[in-house]
Amino acid sequence: MIQPDDQQLIQKVLDGNTATYTVIVDRYKDLVYSVVLKIVKNHEEAEETAQDTFLKAYHALSSFKREAKFSTWLFRIAYNTAISKTRKKQLTTTAIDDKMIENYSTDEIKENLGQLDMEDQVKVLQKAIQLLGNEDQLLINLFYRNRQSVDEIASITGLSDANVKVKLHRIRKRLYVEMQSRINSVVPQIRN
Amino acid sequence: MNIKQHTEQPDDQLLFDLFGKMPLEKAPEGFTEGIMQQVYSGFEPLAESPEYRRQMLWAYFAIGAALVIFIVMFFAQLPFLKISIPTDPEYLRNLLQVGLGFFEGFTRLISYLKGSSTMLIIFFSLTLLLIIERIFRRGVFNSNFFTL
Numbered sequence: 001m002i003q004p005d006d007q008q009l010i011q012k013v014l015d016g017n018t019a020t021y022t023v024i025v026d027r028y029k030d031l032v033y034s035v036v037l038k039i040v041k042n043h044e045e046a047e048e049t050a051q052d053t054f055l056k057a058y059h060a061l062s063s064f065k066r067e068a069k070f071s072t073w074l075f076r077i078a079y080n081t082a083i084s085k086t087r088k089k090q091l092t093t094t095a096i097d098d099k100m101i102e103n104y105s106t107d108e109i110k111e112n113l114g115q116l117d118m119e120d121q122v123k124v125l126q127k128a129i130q131l132l133g134n135e136d137q138l139l140i141n142l143f144y145r146n147r148q149s150v151d152e153i154a155s156i157t158g159l160s161d162a163n164v165k166v167k168l169h170r171i172r173k174r175l176y177v178e179m180q181s182r183i184n185s186v187v188p189q190i191r192n
Numbered sequence: 193m194n195i196k197q198h199t200e201q202p203d204d205q206l207l208f209d210l211f212g213k214m215p216l217e218k219a220p221e222g223f224t225e226g227i228m229q230q231v232y233s234g235f236e237p238l239a240e241s242p243e244y245r246r247q248m249l250w251a252y253f254a255i256g257a258a259l260v261i262f263i264v265m266f267f268a269q270l271p272f273l274k275i276s277i278p279t280d281p282e283y284l285r286n287l288l289q290v291g292l293g294f295f296e297g298f299t300r301l302i303s304y305l306k307g308s309s310t311m312l313i314i315f316f317s318l319t320l321l322l323i324i325e326r327i328f329r330r331g332v333f334n335s336n337f338f339t340l
Contacts (some may be wrong), residue, residue: 021231026225033219046221054227085243106300109207118213144211172207 006070008181013061025054028071031146032078038138049085053078072152075142079156109176112183128178135169143168247318254325265314 004012004023012020038044053145056077057064059131077133113121129137142148142156150168286300 018231019228022224022228025227029219029223030216031221034217037217043220047223050219050223051227051230055230058227058231067207111212113206121210122213123216141211144207145214145216172204175207 007066009063010064010070013058021058028074029054031071032074034141034145035138036082037079038134038141039079040086041134045085046082049082050078052085053081055061056081068153068155071146072148072155075146075148075152076091076158079138096110104143109180109183113179116183124179124183125175128175132171132174135175136167139164139167140171142173222228250325250328254321258321261321262314263316265310 006024006027009020009024013024033046033050035188036049036053037043040046040049051164053074057074061076064070113124116124129140132140139153139157142153143150148156150164151160153159153168154164157164286304
């Protein structure tokens, strides 16, 4: 069965079929929750923030401009709501040692990752992500998990396109360095 | 969605694959029902949020404390333990005039404040209370408070 797209669902809600909003919430609740959790770092607050996001979106639905993706618009509301909740004007980022980040090989990482089972591969990535600052975690998740484009991430966070690109580039390198470091400590044990 | 439109590095696919395998944080049970309930009831989320209630509690506390200080300090101007209602018609007229109109009263209040060190103490106490209230509203127990 073909799922109705966001635009169709939004139109139904605006036409007075309020119950259709359930489908929209169900579709995005985990993604929104995941995004705000990266900022507020607390499950209880994340739930409250995610709820506020969907309620704000509902009340502002008529002002949603159809040329943008609904998810981008929704994530921008989520991002702003989470930021205002935490009252942080600046999210934390991680300092990266430029010398260190040059010394990694994605081929080596891929080869070594291949020796781990899927569960361990994900664990290696999760551990590496945990070492990033919350802004970096948010950006990398928006890009690789939520599949938002650079333009969309810039729109959500208020950063410039160039800034998003630079940050993603550095975060990606940092991730690889951390993953390599973790794999190096795990793979020899497996080989033996 | 076409992954290639995001791809800037040849090694991106590895991260896309790994992120795709990573479990997503799930919204709590009953999340959608909770939202729809509020949507149907026309509930305004910001007005009733715990944060809002906490802020209002501190605001009321600050106003109450300010009133107490104001009353205590005002009567402290009079002989201690012999508090009496001002009976001087001129003094009463002056007080009444202060409350008659905002612009006229404000001018008189300012001149009255200038001539009274006690009133200055009250004024600064009120300011201090408002500052304290702001501090608590910003979350003094938040570890990031001092980095704001």
